[in-house]
Amino acid sequence: MAGPLAGITVLDLSSVIAGPYATQILGDMGADVIKVEPPQGDIMRAAGPARNAGMGAAYLNCNRNKRSITLNLKSPEDRARLLEMVREADVFIHNMRAAACARLGLSHEELLAINPRLVYCAIVGYGQDGPYRDRPAYDDIIQAASGWAGLEQDSGAAPRYAPTIVADKTTSLYAVSAVNAALFHRERSGAGQYVEVPMFEVMASYLLVEQMGGMTFSPPLGPPGYSRLQSKHRRPYKTMDGYISVMPYNGEHWVRFFTEAGKLDMAGDPRLASSAQRAAIIDELYEKLGETLLERSTEAWMSILRSADIPCSEVNTVASLLNDRHLKAVNFFVSIEHPSEGKILATKPPIRFSKTPCTISRPSPSLRAAEASLDARVPADFGNVL
Incomplete structure (x- = not known):
């Protein structure tokens, strides 16, 4: 059986984690995700241990269930090929800065003019109506800006980052939710739209659910914070x-x-x-x-x-988690035979749909396959994309 997003085509121009993790989830749900990379490939291809160049662990864990093509978007010919793909796509997603998008002629105004049914999702560092809109944003920067790193100070410790890329991955989940909501709106109205998912605002909103505390009220009923979470004795x-x-x-x-x-x-x-x-x-x-x-x-x-x-x-470690008896019982870890990387261990999609189950149908594409696809014409049905 096909996943709940079967029949939806996603053009994925994102890189690193925040975008690729979101599009992987959409792919797990059945969408046909086309990863569009520059000739040198997604920068995350070089991150983490790897058997072969360009196929690092972090890349493999964020890019399954995707096809891939390399395009030099500064080339008029390649940009024209991308726009042909846009005409047939349902979703276009990227995490470039607005100025870079404008230089490439890929703003939401331009692409929605080509395809009014398109759901155009931009994952940005900061909301584009605010004064921080042009600032570069990385996970550590957003953890600091949003108050996440500073939570430790309320317990009497020095500020510190979470030892996971929490801002990127949380923003990914918001992006998946936003894209699906926009697709639902399009199903009822027939119209696409621009969707903006700003990391800073996402993480501030996420943090303040409980940390707003007494500042929720006007006038305030007390300071911000949630005392139980900020106790210096709260720990494993x-x-x-x-x-x-x-x-x-x-x-x-x-x-x-x-x-x-x-x-x-x-x-x-x-x-x-x-x-x-x-x-x-x-x-x-x-x-x-x-x-x-x-x-x-x-x-x-x-x-x-x-x-x-x-x-x-x-208290599990990452290593002991691999042997957790519950995760084994639900077949959480699966072995995948990758065409270039051999056997790799992956986590299965954690969400269960009773009628439209998620599946892993494609391993993360190699850059070599993407380069090969560039040599062929890209038809409207994307049939030649590897």
Whole structure:
């Protein structure tokens, strides 16, 4: 069975992560994604370990379920070929700066004039109506600008970046949602439109859901922030022989935890019954939690906590995640035979559709295949794209 976006053609002029991860998800959902690369290829081809030049791990993990073609968009001939593809496409997506797009003659005004049904999605660093619109944007920069890196300061630590490209990948998810919403609108109206997905605004919006705190109200009811998340004692906790995550979330959880741990004085604390009072003493509770967990082994605590139905988990590393028994049971990791890279390990699409399942139908394309496709004429149905 075909995925829910079967029949939708996406022209993907994006590079690095924010755009390619979004278009990979659209491809997983069944869209026919055509990756349009410059002759030198997407810069992410060189990132991470690789068996062959231009086929790095990060590239392979963001570009499956795509066909590929190389075009030099500064060449009038190649630009004309791209515009022919635009006439037949449903979605056009890029993460170039607006000035670069304008120089190439690929603005949304120009492309929507060619194809009024086109959903034109621009992933940008900053909203184009604001004073930051021309600034370069990378994941670290957006983590800093959006307040993400500064959250650590509220816990008394130095600012730091998340050890994953959280801004790029979060923006990708917003882009997928936005493109699908625009396609739904087109289904009802027949009209395409321009969709702008700015990294800065996306991450600020994402962060402020809970961190707006008392500043939500006018006049403010208190400072910004969410006290539980900013407790200096909130962390994975050390046991006698490892680390675990434990999150007593309500009063019953806390009472059961302290009862099972033999801390009956804490279990009987009347403040545990009120969410407001628990919030006021959250540092004290988390500190006591950490001290108590040092008293037994990880295995012993996991047995106790799960029996008491208290939210908990082992602390996985990336390496141990590959052996997680739940992920194995749901066949999360799949082995793919790549035509140039041999066997590679991939994660299957995590979303399940009962009638239109996602599939992995194509491995990430090599640049060699893209160069070969450039030598052939590009017909309206893209049939010669490799």
